[in-house]
Amino acid sequence: EIVLTQSPGTLSLSPGERATLSCRASQSVPNTYLAWYQQVPGQPPRLLIHGASSRATGIPDRFSGSGSGTDFTLTISRLEPEDFAVYYCQQSGSSPYTFGQGTKLEIK
């Protein structure tokens, strides 16, 4: 099973700042199969990034993904109030399709 470890667990920032979230895999993950999701409390997750760096339909360009192999990053260039949520990385390169434990992005 591929274990995904996200850091930090909680990130405290202010609107307008830049956020950098990390996801490290215990084994190499093909870029095609690495995704990022955003979850607001009480809502289902929303797909942000697929293929490690491709934005999903309707996702603003302040969200970007990068990385390869075992190290991946989600960057939010300028935080908007609606961006404060929990973010998960997920791999579908091999079953079981695992998620990271999440990074909570909170308002400082």
Add this chain to the structure above:
Amino acid sequence: EVQLLDSGGDLVQPGGSLRLSCAASGFTFGSYAMSWVRQAPGKGLEWVSGISGSGGTTYYADSVKDRFTISRDNSKNTLYLQMNSLRADDSAVYYCARKPRPFDYWGPGTLVTVSS
């Protein structure tokens, strides 16, 4: 517009059974693999099971293997999850999701509580 509507969640006693459903619309259902993902209260996301578009291939997390069965009826555009021998640690919101690569659309979720 793609829509997924999951239902069937309830309070059930340990050892009991429950069947979840997910009604799909807005896309050619039989052309897409589907999955179930769950989230225990205050916890992260856990993939539970997946099924190919035809229904011929199924996948399970070790935590539910031999207890849960995923299936689909492409004539009714509906995905199912039959859950048997339920345990307290199966308590969660269960989401149906389209595809596993990636999970591009999600249902609103249905709450399963396993408790005596």
